Structure formats: structure tokens, C-alpha cells
Amino acid sequence: MPLRRLTQGLREFQQQTFAQRRAFFAQLEREQRPKVMMIACSDSRIDPGIVLKAEPGELFMVRNVANLVPPHLPDQQHHGTSAALEFGVNGLHVEHIIIFGHAGCGGIRALLSRDRTEVDHPGFIHPWLNIADEARRRTLLIARDRPVEEQLRLLEEEAIKTSLANLLTFPWIEAGVAEGRLRVHGWLFDLHDGEVRAYVPTKNTFEQLTPELAAELSVLAGEMT
């Protein structure tokens, strides 16, 4: 009974966390002032708030299939992720945008393994995953002869790099980064060992995230453009 379990969870939240921190939640009720925006995957196993022990109000969050950022495309269509970016950057004035990818992503696996049948009957998932088509091409160029698991790991990284590049196609993100008001980051979480590896643009590699590296990237990311 999944909903019974969740309702029990709500009761525990109300009686424990909420009751003990009334002043904190009363302050949140008035406004949100997050400094960090995050684009994470919809995957049920990956909850950045829990992994990073974030407080309510700390992360302005978008979750979508495979944590992708589309390019800036102002065509009057329904762009949920782009709308959230606009509000996060222009409304809330976040200082950091983090693409929060993860190992073992089903969306990335679907992108890598797609066949003609899926392309001919696209539905919504494959057109969405096409955002990372260039990352797929780069991956196959580098790793076509390697085992599929290695290709997947590489594509997870390359897709994050594509999303970082796409962030900079939004003029108000590009301006924020150029002026040093806004920094963009690519992180990759691995359920296998609980580690996060962060993209280091100057080295074009992903390295284990430590407080020192995070501090270093907070400065360097402003020079990405």
C-alpha cells in the first residue's frame, strides 16, 4: 500500500520535523530565496535534496528525463525546463545552476540504444532525448568499440556537457556567467559508491567533488565563456 506508507510519512513529518521547526517553516511560507538551481533526473532513486542534505528553500529544482537542458528556443511551445530556468535566473536570481546527472540513467540508456522503430514512433521521450544527440555522436565517435557500460558512462558525462553548453545559449544565463553573477556546474552522482564527480572545464574531466574542488569551480566556472 504505497499511499498508506506515504501518508504515514506525512504524519511523521507533521509531528516531528514541522512541529519542531515552526519558525523555520513560517519564514519559508513568506518567501523563497534559493541560491542554487538544479536540474536533476526524474529517476525515483536519485533525490538530490536527500543526497546533499539540503534544507527546504535551498534548492530551486527541476527534474526531467535524463536531467537535460534544451537549447534556448523561444517558439511559444511548452518549455517547462526553460520556464523554470527563466524564473530561477531572472526571478529568484540564483547564483549557481547545477546539472545533477547520475550513473545508471535509464533515459541515457534509451538514448544510446535507440533504434529506427523508436525514432519513427517518437512519442515524447525520444524527441526530448534528442537534446543530447550530439553527445551521443561524440560518445560513439570515442567509444564505439568499447563495452556498452563504458559507452553509457561516457554518454552520461557528455550529456551533462551538452546541457552546460545549452545553458549558455540562454542570453540571460550567458550574461550572468560573463559578468560573474552566475556559475554553471555539471555533477554526476553514482549510487554505487555514493560519490559525486564534478566537471572540471579546464581539464575536460569529471573529478571527485570535495569542498576544495567546489570552491575552485565556483571561481573558475565564471571563465567558461
Ligand SMILES: [Zn+2]
Ligand atoms: Zn536518469
